[in-house]
Amino acid sequence: MSGAELAVEDKKIYGSSIFQSPFPEPIDGKINTCQFLDASRGLVTLLEKFGKVFTAVKCDMNGNIVKLNNKYSTNKEKYVYLNDMILSEKDSSEIIATDALLWLGRGLHLVQRFFELLVEDVENSNTSDELVPLLKTAYKETLKQHHGWVGHQLFALIVRMCPNRSQVIKCILTENDNYEKSIFVTKMGEFISRLKNNVTTIIKFYEEHGLEARIKT
Numbered sequence: 001m002s003g004a005e006l007a008v009e010d011k012k013i014y015g016s017s018i019f020q021s022p023f024p025e026p027i028d029g030k031i032n033t034c035q036f037l038d039a040s041r042g043l044v045t046l047l048e049k050f051g052k053v054f055t056a057v058k059c060d061m062n063g064n065i066v067k068l069n070n071k072y073s074t075n076k077e078k079y080v081y082l083n084d085m086i087l088s089e090k091d092s093s094e095i096i097a098t099d100a101l102l103w104l105g106r107g108l109h110l111v112q113r114f115f116e117l118l119v120e121d122v123e124n125s126n127t128s129d130e131l132v133p134l135l136k137t138a139y140k141e142t143l144k145q146h147h148g149w150v151g152h153q154l155f156a157l158i159v160r161m162c163p164n165r166s167q168v169i170k171c172i173l174t175e176n177d178n179y180e181k182s183i184f185v186t187k188m189g190e191f192i193s194r195l196k197n198n199v200t201t202i203i204k205f206y207e208e209h210g211l212e213a214r215i216k217t
Contacts (some may be wrong), residue, residue, distance in 0.1 A: 023194040030081040053161040067100035097206040105202040115136035129164040
């Protein structure tokens, strides 16, 4: 089956979903700016369907996407890759894009880990519909270390609003009426893999260039 045929088949199965805007594959440690921002917007749109539980993360991610897009729009040829956009600030006092990508990456890391745990849950045929423990684990392993006391308390409140597994899967599949475990696991695995590659690349990039030290976190 060709790439075009696969795309058509995906649309039949999933309708309009995050699978239609996958994160780009990093090339030599560089991430395509336009594709990354499109995929990030698609993910924010999905998070909106999950209700209030991801409101804070969604708003933060969306604000950072806007900041990065504004910078990208000033010189699309120069900033084809996120790396070039961020490095353009390294020797200046400006850190808008640097700060925006750092926090967007952290938000994406939370979602990535949550999705990984969800897929593991599905693969293990867990009969529980409760996802609060998965979200708590994802937060503990990702965003918690970057939040202060207030952030921890806020999370403790909103985590209770986490939708159940059936609701989350329905949001991800959108128009799909016939849920198939194997297809869901495969497509989510592919999506998560590319998302994780982007998150890992951003983390490594910031470490290699000492970029996080420029920002008061």
